[in-house]
Amino acid sequence: MLNFTYYAPTQIVFGKGTEKQTGQLVKAQNCKKVLVHFGGKSAKESGLLDSVYDSLKENGIDFVSLGGVKPNPVLSLVEKGIELCKAEKVDFILAVGGGSVIDSAKAIGYGMTNDFPVWDIYSRKNAPKACLPIGAVLTIAAAGSEMSDSSVITNDKTLEKRGFSSNYCRLKFAIMNPELTFSLGQWQTQSGATDIIMHTLERWFTAKGQESSEMVDYIAAGLVKTVMHNAPVLLGNPRDYNARAEIMWASSLSHNGLTGPFGNGDWAVHQIEHELGGMFDVTHGAGLAAVWATWARYVYKENVERFVKMGTDIFDMKKPSKGDEEKTALEAIAKMEAFFKSVNMPISIKELGLDLSDAQCEQLAVNCTWQGTRTVGAVKKLGKAELTEIYKKAR
């Protein structure tokens, strides 16, 4: 087994009615003033925001609020948040929403505690040394940002979408009531499920010859199976509490390090999607589904073993006879693609409603390699030429 570090200090308060504990949990943080950060009308109309405000007031907690976070959260709102927090002397951020709101909160937290422009962190010009403490009331099971060390921000001037990871931004607590996800539409629900699966698969695939771990693989395979079993249940009944709960807990475990603590995963699909999301405002999970199988068929020969293991461990396929490994790998890829299709996810960029030109594919590839300064991926290292090909094949 490879060396690793694992650190997931977030306190999870999971289940029905748990949002009523918000004030109490914030109070335990000994903060003076809170920013309540949220998205749009759904948090207001559902009554969740009022319920959170009430809980804060009952506990005598002073707060200001800032709404307006959209999917693919943007730098301009982050900067607005930092300004507001400075003016109001905020020392704790409460994110009420999904991954976008939490990521925006993380970026504001960085901006409040480091004396350089916050985009410098995401563009790798400067490294943060701290982050404001953050808590969350989660309303979407998808990004896993509630337990992860990462955040992704889109620079709305340059249309670059960039992620950054550090332990400083790990949440103090996350309140997770699956009922709060009942009202999500099918598109958001299934995009979320896809994102969860992908957080585990991106860790599953590594460069050929890297050791895996039996314990970690059991957790990873079990997690993907759990999501694949419960996501279709929600197609029929979006208010199935148990299916919502299984997926919500899987969302956190998928991105807290547990399903792959070794830091040797292949994040190419996320990075390929990030550029689509930056340029076209694509729903993240749907974007992942749209490109995954193309990526998999492009790279699988470089590490057939792990694709075969996906087949045996996740799809309960038989171990192939010698010589049949590639066939099994391709079948496993087809099964995963068929699953995405079965939950109404796109399996091509066209199905995302985009009609990419060759020039756009090239531009996306250039952006994805940060103007040719890096390759992405681990199974196969992908440069501009390979990425252009993948964008074209995935169209």
Add this chain to the structure above:
Amino acid sequence: MLNFTYYAPTQIVFGKGTEKQTGQLVKAQNCKKVLVHFGGKSAKESGLLDSVYDSLKENGIDFVSLGGVKPNPVLSLVEKGIELCKAEKVDFILAVGGGSVIDSAKAIGYGMTNDFPVWDIYSRKNAPKACLPIGAVLTIAAAGSEMSDSSVITNDKTLEKRGFSSNYCRLKFAIMNPELTFSLGQWQTQSGATDIIMHTLERWFTAKGQESSEMVDYIAAGLVKTVMHNAPVLLGNPRDYNARAEIMWASSLSHNGLTGPFGNGDWAVHQIEHELGGMFDVTHGAGLAAVWATWARYVYKENVERFVKMGTDIFDMKKPSKGDEEKTALEAIAKMEAFFKSVNMPISIKELGLDLSDAQCEQLAVNCTWQGTRTVGAVKKLGKAELTEIYKKAR
């Protein structure tokens, strides 16, 4: 899914050579004086203790030490530790050892931060409000105390062995180098593996009708399979790094809440063993193996479903036809018992080298019910009469 809280904030630094990071990790805790707490000669003779001291010195950290912790750690040494820490103004405890050393450190930590006798906590007379911060260099994969909220102390005056759980004692960090477990003998190694399996099984079994979770069951079953696959490898080659590593990571995950966060497990076997351990100084894991199958056969009819699920999920048995559930449950119990036997664990109290009289069985049952003030277990609630029967049957 039932509501739950999950909180496992310990930073894990896992792998070869990681003990060299001790000083650096302690330094990050901003403490003034450290107690290095350890067991006996193995930590000294292996050179580990010197290596830890060197790392502390290199980082300019002031420390005192206290060795002498034995399996089933005793109150008298805890009290000595508290006295020493008060005299030396210790503000951080570094446990170098296994579960016994960590548990002893936790008890010292409680004693340092609460103004009543520390045994009051374990005897439920008083609740702690804090604990000194603690870190560990782990040398045995077994108790999972490095990530758990629990500790177990034996009062060497009254021979009572009592556990107590609270988040206050969660470790700040745990350094886990599987190589440090190479020198463990077979008895300790397999007792450790048994303890790890039991931490998951005790959460697996609940009162009939309690909901389980698909995600949690996948993790739990995967963990038990991982240990059952790797423990026999160590019978042949105690220096197999990978087997040691799989078991070591499983030990932490088995007792940090992940394999059963709902707080509705059945800890009867642990409690039955605790009394044996308190009275006779039995190796904890071996004691668990000695009584588990007797307990299982005594209670399985009360929740046949979970015993069947142990069969299907852990032993890959076929789902029984209607009417065959009890048969499958008994087969699953026999398979688990056979596994313990296969790794040279005792499957009766006699095989622990003890020849219990009827009166001793009754006394153990009285102790286990805290002089008749409680029942133990969840599948079936066990009072004095039932426990006496189990001790007798397990002889």
